[in-house]
Amino acid sequence: MLAALLDALAETRYRDLTVEQVAQRAKVAKTTVYRRWGSVEGLILDLMRDQTARRVPTPDTGDLDADLRLLARGILAIYRDPAVNTLISSVVSAAVHHPEARETLSEFFISRITDTAVIAERAVQRGELPADTDTVEVIRMLGAPFYYRMFITGEPVDEALADRAAAAAAAAARAGVLVHGG
Amino acid sequence: MLAALLDALAETRYRDLTVEQVAQRAKVAKTTVYRRWGSVEGLILDLMRDQTARRVPTPDTGDLDADLRLLARGILAIYRDPAVNTLISSVVSAAVHHPEARETLSEFFISRITDTAVIAERAVQRGELPADTDTVEVIRMLGAPFYYRMFITGEPVDEALADRAAAAAAAAARAGVLVHGG
Numbered sequence: 172m173l174a175a176l177l178d179a180l181a182e183t184r185y186r187d188l189t190v191e192q193v194a195q196r197a198k199v200a201k202t203t204v205y206r207r208w209g210s211v212e213g214l215i216l217d218l219m220r221d222q223t224a225r226r227v228p229t230p231d232t233g234d235l236d237a238d239l240r241l242l243a244r245g246i247l248a249i250y251r252d253p254a255v256n257t258l259i260s261s262v263v264s265a266a267v268h269h270p271e272a273r274e275t276l277s278e279f280f281i282s283r284i285t286d287t288a289v290i291a292e293r294a295v296q297r298g299e300l301p302a303d304t305d306t307v308e309v310i311r312m313l314g315a316p317f318y319y320r321m322f323i324t325g326e327p328v329d330e331a332l333a334d335r336a337a338a339a340a341a342a343a344a345r346a347g348v349l350v351h352g353g
Numbered sequence: 354m355l356a357a358l359l360d361a362l363a364e365t366r367y368r369d370l371t372v373e374q375v376a377q378r379a380k381v382a383k384t385t386v387y388r389r390w391g392s393v394e395g396l397i398l399d400l401m402r403d404q405t406a407r408r409v410p411t412p413d414t415g416d417l418d419a420d421l422r423l424l425a426r427g428i429l430a431i432y433r434d435p436a437v438n439t440l441i442s443s444v445v446s447a448a449v450h451h452p453e454a455r456e457t458l459s460e461f462f463i464s465r466i467t468d469t470a471v472i473a474e475r476a477v478q479r480g481e482l483p484a485d486t487d488t489v490e491v492i493r494m495l496g497a498p499f500y501y502r503m504f505i506t507g508e509p510v511d512e513a514l515a516d517r518a519a520a521a522a523a524a525a526a527r528a529g530v531l532v533h534g535g
Contacts, residue, residue, distance in 0.1 A: 260449045267446035277507035315501035323500045325459035339525035346524035
């Protein structure tokens with residue numbers, strides 16, 4: 172389905188994309204797509220979730236720095252896969268103009284950062300971070316530099332960027348800057 | 354010219370945008386646009402630069418935290434202006450698929466962050482930050498959370514986000530995480 176969706180996206184503007192087109196390319200009945208995913212957005216969300224869950228299991232090494240570094244390296248790995256990179260980039264581009272794409276993207280990222288915030292929650296429990304740390308904000312801080320480079324400045328993302336993003340999020344959290352209401 | 358460009362963007366896809374369309378809406382001769390800006394991208398770059406320079410003068414209070422907070426509040430002010438927000442968002446969206454938009458956006462942001470890095474350079478000179486601080490990276494770290502929320506998670510940007518982005522960049526820089534080769 173991912174290949175079929177990407178083929179369709181390569182030829183059609185996001186706003187004109189239909190379940191029929193994707194179903195035809197995947198050689199499945201369109202009722203199958205409707206029954207399983209409901210819409211193009213449902214399919215995209217499912218594919219993004221499937222691809223990231225397979226590639227980036229939430230680390231749990233017992234150490235905040237190591238966990239954040241592994242998470243950052245996982246994000247890097249996702250964007251090095253051309254298919255997943257193209258899929259997410261297309262949705263980011265479409266989200267500026269299309270509310271459905273906006274909603275799909277927000278749902279995907281907010282649930283991802285909420286799920287992975289467990290990394291910071293465990294660090295709070297171990298006493299590595301202040302008790303009132305906004306654990307979701309720690310994950311946002313780690314992710315932001317990737318998207319800033321990819322979609323805004325157009326600068327490369329590499330291992331050095333990933334490790335630095337992880338270290339910066341940890342440092343800001345330890346300094347007590349990423350606390351609730353802060 | 355900004356209003357004319359935005360009108361044209363509202364009706365035409367970025368890839369189909371022409372100097373003729375913008376000139377017609379601005380009621381100027383297209384040769385005037387060509388002579389002054391060279392292309393649609395030249396015009397966009399000039400407008401982005403003009404709007405941000407007018408709204409966000411580079412602060413110089415003698416204190417790193419205060420300077421970064423002022424810079425972050427300035428970024429917030431830019432995106433609260435619907436016209437400038439629409440312009441930059443359109444270019445971000447187009448940059449995913451169009452090399453000319455990608456180049457324009459990179460040129461704008463890289464020159465902005467290089468110029469404002471003087472804030473961190475002064476802090477290094479005052480001994481507020483480690484001598485080997487990557488001063489451009491301090492500014493990237495401050496900017497990233499805005500774009501992450503606006504274009505990725507779709508979450509709001511407000512004063513609390515601006516102040517937190519500034520404080521996190523300062524904390525990471527002070528911790529020595531944002532150093533050259535780091």
